[in-house]
Amino acid sequence: MESRPRSFYVLCAFFVLFLLFLYGPTFTIAILSFQGPQGGLTFPMRGASLHWFFDLFQQQAVGDIWGSFRRSFVLGLMVMITTVVVSVMGGLAFRKRFAGNGVLFYLVITALVIPSILVSLGVGLIFSQAGLPIHWASSGFGSQLTWTLPFGLLIMFAVFNRFDKSFEEAARDQGASNWQALQHVVLPIIAPSLIGVALFGFTLSYDEFARTLLTAGSYNTLPLEIYGMTTNVTTPVIFALGTLTTAFSLVIIGVFLLTVWSMNKRRAKQGSDAGKGMV
């Protein structure tokens, strides 16, 4: 192997600094969440304890954390499933040009770039003027979809741009119907990417804040609860909560990545059986 140029080491150092910048603060609050009972929001550590984590489990201390976690989790699953189904259908639709597909595409881009507070304000206004109850599972759910669907759809575009149509055509040549070709050929091939769409759907919903602010109603989701805490909680309990929910996000990301990895691995192991039918 040829030796590395000097620019490699400079860029490598830059990259390491970037990672430190990216992860440093998160690690810091992870350490600080183990502050002793007398400790404050900054260093030095006054002993080490699980005091602030126990604090989270006491209802009165910090509001309804577990209720909001449960709501965020359920909402995340709802948004995830809807995002996967709607994005796949949308991705399939955009494979062929249809009247008005340009307009629809620009609507998707608008949903992506529109300042979140407009969605929050507009959906809130519509629901209140129409006399509909504002609830995280109705107005909140819809508002979050305007954020997750564009990501899901863009991923589907990327997937279908790289999709080899000859597999599908081969299935059709063998007499498969449109539905059979979709079910037995297209969907299995794009399955790992769907896991990616699901990951976006769940995590973006689980952490979504701005679009849920005016559309969640009287029951907060977890990010809203945390946002509320930032104004009136001045103890490391907020770091403990931050550390727990980041750890939860990391576990979720890990599960998704492992699933994709094992799917790809299984696929590589089984490989193609082309030519094996010959006797």
Place this chain on the structure above:
Amino acid sequence: MRAGETNRHLTGWLLASPLTLVLIFFLVLPIAMIVIVSFWQATEFSIIPAFSWENYDFLFGSPVTYRVFGNTIKYALIVWVFTLAIGFTVAYFLAFHVRTQTWQIALFLLCTIPFWTSNIIRMISWIPFLGRNGLANSALISAGIVDEPVEWLLYSDFSVILAFVHLYTLFMVVPIFNTMMRIDKSLIEAAYDGGASGFQTLTNVIIPLCKPGIMIGTIFVVTLVMGDFVTVRFMSGSQSANVGRLIQNDIALLQYPSASATAVVLLITVLMVIGILLRFVDIRKEL
């Protein structure tokens, strides 16, 4: 043939109908509602459906509006410069200096994982760093650079921009890395064979070919910063304002018509910026 045509459009719309319905109910109608309400009037307790230019008159007549819009554009520009410089360098390292694909994927994932965690937590994480008794100040004092804690580290424009760069550099890294990976390596070898230096190859070959990725990253960063209201509130300790904060303040005071008028002007500004940027890139081709 004609029947096939109709069939194609019909299938397209059937498949796209869930997407269309969601966008109509939670995007188009809300925007329409905001535009309508921006012409309404408000008292302290309720909003009154009536047509009036009052909100816009007030908005354009107030010097605060211009200052706040100026501030918003200032944040967007500064954050854009930093995220582009950092994002490009990181993507360049990953695409051209990391040699095996496994390492590329691993390091790329490492850069994107924070995107899937909570923004609010990531903002809070800066407090122990930047606070009066935070790590940065202790380090500066023990190194003898300053005698007293530096006050402008937290709750200032500095911390707002730092947080923006921290949150949004990913949005530059991902699309730029994506376009870099599609650059045909033989083009770069051709440049070297033709006698170009490393720097000339960068400016004459790589940067022009990365333009679509840079544009997509720019669209993300600029719109996220212009539409933000949480980061500015939290990191400036409510001392700085941008348009999002202006809207949020009106909402807190239940002044929905005036919030809506500001929102309409913000939306038009953002869409104009995006309209200009989209002239340089065809997003559907670049994915």
